[in-house]
Amino acid sequence: MSATYYPHVPEDAPRSAEAPEADVRSGFIVYGIGLFLAVLLTATSFWVTNTSLIWAPGVPLGLAALAVAQMGVHLVFFLHVTTGPDKTNIVLALAFGLLIVFVVMAGSLWIMTNLHDNMMPSMGAAHADMQQ
Amino acid sequence: MSVAVTVAGIQPEEPIRTSEAGPAPKRIVVAYGFWIFLLSDIVMFSALFAAYAVLVRATAGGPAGPALFSQTSVAIETACLLISSYTCGLMTLAITARRRLGTYIGAAVTFVLGAIFLGLEIHEFADMIARGAAPQRSAFLSAFFALVGCHGLHVTMGLLWLAVMMAQVAIKGFAANVLRRLFCFALFWHALDIIWVALFTVVYLMGVRS
Numbered sequence: 359m360s361a362t363y364y365p366h367v368p369e370d371a372p373r374s375a376e377a378p379e380a381d382v383r384s385g386f387i388v389y390g391i392g393l394f395l396a397v398l399l400t401a402t403s404f405w406v407t408n409t410s411l412i413w414a415p416g417v418p419l420g421l422a423a424l425a426v427a428q429m430g431v432h433l434v435f436f437l438h439v440t441t442g443p444d445k446t447n448i449v450l451a452l453a454f455g456l457l458i459v460f461v462v463m464a465g466s467l468w469i470m471t472n473l474h475d476n477m478m479p480s481m482g483a484a485h486a487d488m489q490q
Numbered sequence: 491m492s493v494a495v496t497v498a499g500i501q502p503e504e505p506i507r508t509s510e511a512g513p514a515p516k517r518i519v520v521a522y523g524f525w526i527f528l529l530s531d532i533v534m535f536s537a538l539f540a541a542y543a544v545l546v547r548a549t550a551g552g553p554a555g556p557a558l559f560s561q562t563s564v565a566i567e568t569a570c571l572l573i574s575s576y577t578c579g580l581m582t583l584a585i586t587a588r589r590r591l592g593t594y595i596g597a598a599v600t601f602v603l604g605a606i607f608l609g610l611e612i613h614e615f616a617d618m619i620a621r622g623a624a625p626q627r628s629a630f631l632s633a634f635f636a637l638v639g640c641h642g643l644h645v646t647m648g649l650l651w652l653a654v655m656m657a658q659v660a661i662k663g664f665a666a667n668v669l670r671r672l673f674c675f676a677l678f679w680h681a682l683d684i685i686w687v688a689l690f691t692v693v694y695l696m697g698v699r700s
Contacts, residue, residue, distance in 0.1 A: 382583045389579040396572055400687075404565060407695045418696050425691035429684050436579055436680040444518075448525055455529035459536040466540035 392435025399428040538637040548629035555697030564694040574603035575683040
């Protein structure tokens, strides 16, 4: 049906000369905010690794939270993944990709930890020998 | 067909819905296809991350993370890649404004920072291998070299791509197909930085502690 209205692919309209100026200025601010937040989160990650102020067993979880936050910052400010109507497909594809990433990582760790825990002591020794 | 014509005839003022606006412009389709590729790349990296996480204790009596990783070098690498991601963004802005000089400067800074990152990483690998921590030493080191090496390979490809793109800008100017490739490159470079965030956290920062 749509072919009735638009039988041809719309052209990539070349942008006019004066329009991009506002785009560039706002883009400058967006990348600046992104860089600031990313530097802040990275510096915090390195600080968390080396500080003794934080309860040691909690550090990996803190690092993971900081990393996820920074990946979010990169997605929004550098890759411009937003909730705008033109980004619906991109966000849905991203959500599906994250699902697969979660299944692969959580599934592998779960299964391999379980195997490791259920291994008989003699088998464990054989396994250790095999690794050497 | 006739139904569509009738509907259009009755309500000519109704705004065109997105589904009726015809096929999306090539710029959008290409960006979406490349986004799907990037996600598949991230899924591949997740498998390497999973392998690394499973094998991180399987050092087989060989050297482990705390003895191998240098936080200073990782901090410099991280800074290089982060700033190169930023300058890549600035290059995109220069392209949007169709400024050749800005594009070349942005690309040059991005390239140099990426090359510094790669040089540090190669130096780190060579140092590890010289100290007997080669990929064949233990399952942990195999997983480490597979994961970090795969990212390094992506950075190498990105640098080659960037050099080719600059040659295309020099020869063809800001043609529509060159612009599409440039924006795909920017997506690729930003995605590499995202993978590096996961990498330096999981491998290096968690590695130096355990």
